Amino acid sequence: xxxxxxxxxxxxxxxxxxxxxxxxxxxRYGVPLTDETVELAKKSDAVLMGSIGGDPATxxxxxxxxxxxxxxxxxxxxxxxxxxxxxxxxxxxxxxxDSCPLKESIAxxxxxxxxxxxxxxxxxxxxxxxxxxxxxxxxxxVLAYTESEIRRIAVKAFDTAMLRGKKLTLVDKANVLxxxxxxxxxxAQVAKDYPEVTxxxxxxxxxxxxxxxxxSQFDVVLTENMFGDILSDEASMVTGSIGMQPxxxxxxxxxxxxxxxxxxxxxxxxxDLANPLATILSAAMMLRYSLGEEEAACAIEQAVENVLKRxxxxxxxxxxxxxxxxxxxxxxxxxxxxx
Ligand code: IPM
Ligand code: MG
Numbered sequence: 073x074x075x076x077x078x079x080x081x082x083x084x085x086x087x088x089x090x091x092x093x094x095x096x097x098x099x100r101y102g103v104p105l106t107d108e109t110v111e112l113a114k115k116s117d118a119v120l121m122g123s124i125g126g127d128p129a130t131x132x133x134x135x136x137x138x139x140x141x142x143x144x145x146x147x148x149x150x151x152x153x154x155x156x157x158x159x160x161x162x163x164x165x166x167x168x169x170d171s172c173p174l175k176e177s178i179a180x181x182x183x184x185x186x187x188x189x190x191x192x193x194x195x196x197x198x199x200x201x202x203x204x205x206x207x208x209x210x211x212x213x214v215l216a217y218t219e220s221e222i223r224r225i226a227v228k229a230f231d232t233a234m235l236r237g238k239k240l241t242l243v244d245k246a247n248v249l250x251x252x253x254x255x256x257x258x259x260a261q262v263a264k265d266y267p268e269v270t271x272x273x274x275x276x277x278x279x280x281x282x283x284x285x286x287x288s289q290f291d292v293v294l295t296e297n298m299f300g301d302i303l304s305d306e307a308s309m310v311t312g313s314i315g316m317q318p319x320x321x322x323x324x325x326x327x328x329x330x331x332x333x334x335x336x337x338x339x340x341x342x343x344d345l346a347n348p349l350a351t352i353l354s355a356a357m358m359l360r361y362s363l364g365e366e367e368a369a370c371a372i373e374q375a376v377e378n379v380l381k382r383x384x385x386x387x388x389x390x391x392x393x394x395x396x397x398x399x400x401x402x403x404x405x406x407x408x409x410x411x
Contacts, residue, residue, distance in 0.1 A: 081411060082368040089116065093149060094124040094142035095133050095336075104145025110152045118362035119153075119329040120355055121146075123336035131338070151192050153329060155321035156221070157228045158189040159357075160304040160333050162287070164311045167380045171312035171388040174284060183311055185290035186236070188229040189300025191321055193221045194251070196297050217251045217296065222258040228322070229294040230266040237291035241272045243279045243299055255296065276303070283307055308333055313387040315347025318354035320361055328362045330354040344399035347385040349376055352407055375410035379403070 079085050091109045098104050113119050124146045128134040133142055149155075164172055164183035172179040198214030233240045242259050244252035256273060263271045274282070276299045282289060283303065287310050295303065308317035317333040332350030340346055353376060360369035383398045383406055384390055398406065 079368075081371065082365060084363075084365060084368075086363075091119070093121065094145040095126050095131070097145055098133055098136070098140070098142065104140060104142050105148040105152075110149065113149065113153060113329075118327065118358045119149075120351075120358055121329055121331040122351070123332060123334060125336050125338070127338035147196060149329070150321060151197065153327070154192065154323040155329050156190060156192045157225050157322045158187075158191040158300065159232070159320045159322065160187045160189060160300075160307065160317055161319075161353075162186070162307040162311045162317065165377055165380055167377070168312045168316070168388065170390050170392055171384070172310065173312075174287070174310055178284075178286065178288075181286070181288035183287045185287065185293060185307070186232060187293045187295065187300055187304045187307055188225060188232060189304060190217075190221065190225045190296050191300075192297075193217050194297035215249070215251050215298075217254060219254065219258050222255050223262060224324075226259045226262040226294065229292055230262060230269055233269045233292040234266065238268050239270045239272070239291035241274050241279070241290055241293045243274050243276050243293055243295040243303065245276050245299075246273065247275060251296070259294065279303060280306060283310060304333055312389075313347060315350050315385065315387045316353070318350050318352075318357055320354070320357045322361060326362050326364075328358065330358040330362075344401055345386055346400045347387050348400050348404045349380075349385075349407075352376060352404070371411050372407070375407050378410050379406045 089112055091112055092100055092106070093109055094104050097106060097109065125142045126133050138144065162183060162185055164179060169176070169179045194217060195213050195215045198216050200213050202209055202211045204210070229240055242255065244255050246252040246256050259271065263269065276295070279293070280303060283306050293303070304317070305314060308314040311317070314334040318330070319333045320328050320330050322328040332354055334350060337346055352372060356369040356372040359365040359372070383396050383403065385400065385403055386397055
């Protein structure tokens with residue numbers, strides 16, 4: 073409804089096609105991703121995706137081999153659509169300071185950064201195999217990056233930094249990994265074209281500590297696929313809840329897939345408890361990056377900010393008695409009304 077209201081107010085209309093991915097695709101077609109979904113997605117200007125996965129303990133999807141499970145659908149569509157740059161924003165709204173799990177003095181310094189996670193390379197897409205060697209099982213996952221894979225996301229990260237605070241932190245494990253040393257080399261080359269951007273290198277273990285020690289130091293964080301997966305969950309929580317973190321997965325050009333950073337939270341499914349804001353904010357990003365509707369994107373973000381002054385879903389802890397706790401449906405309606 074938020075999308076329709078926004079379209080009405082800003083004078084554009086969106087045409088929707090429903091595509092199946094992950095569990096819903098397994099239920100219909102027996103596989104987590106079909107060629108038809110890929111083809112129709114390619115014909116679209118953008119894809120807005122729900123969350124992926126079910127409860128591994130109870131869902132029949134998890135009795136399938138790994139390559140047939142819901143997550144394989146998500147990885148498959150990322151690769152098929154060339155979505156190499158994943159942007160995950162962490163912004164602490166003024167009105168959410170009391171939901172931030174960090175000390176007040178840290179929250180007061182402000183939190184506003186974006187993680188650029190490489191999304192179609194690294195460990196996720198290297199060879200995976202399990203074999204028996206000398207009588208015991210050996211499992212192998214290959215972490216490989218080419219210069220060009222690193223360069224294209226580095227360019228995206230520097231472009232992003234130029235539109236923000238002009239500070240870029242490259243997060244890696246260059247004290248141990250060859251791939252990280254290549255990242256440093258390529259990023260240093262790209263940096264020459266962006267003399268205004270301050271570049272800093274940080275080891276991933278240190279970065280995970282700095283994210284809770286002083287998150288205000290970050291503006292643009294650039295990192296490879298696996299580190300970005302881990303750090304972006306941590307980064308979402310410092311702004312109150314993973315239910316607040318939108319994400320954009322971008323290809324070359326303006327095409328993108330937009331999804332909340334969180335999973336499908338099977339433990340609260342069907343209970344009207346989920347926070348819809350990460351999805352709504354992902355839709356705002358879709359309007360901005362893929363559909364060129366900046367004003368409409370800002371209107372949604374502003375509506376979310378306004379609604380949070382009075383209402384929260386249960387994941388956003390607050391001691392403030394003035395705040396009303398609402399369910400997922402009502403939260404969606406409130407944002408639509410505020411738009
Ligand atoms: C994410 C998710 C996925 C990932 C899973 C569901 C495969 O955790 O988007 O962060 O690891 O990329
Ligand atoms: Mg993740």
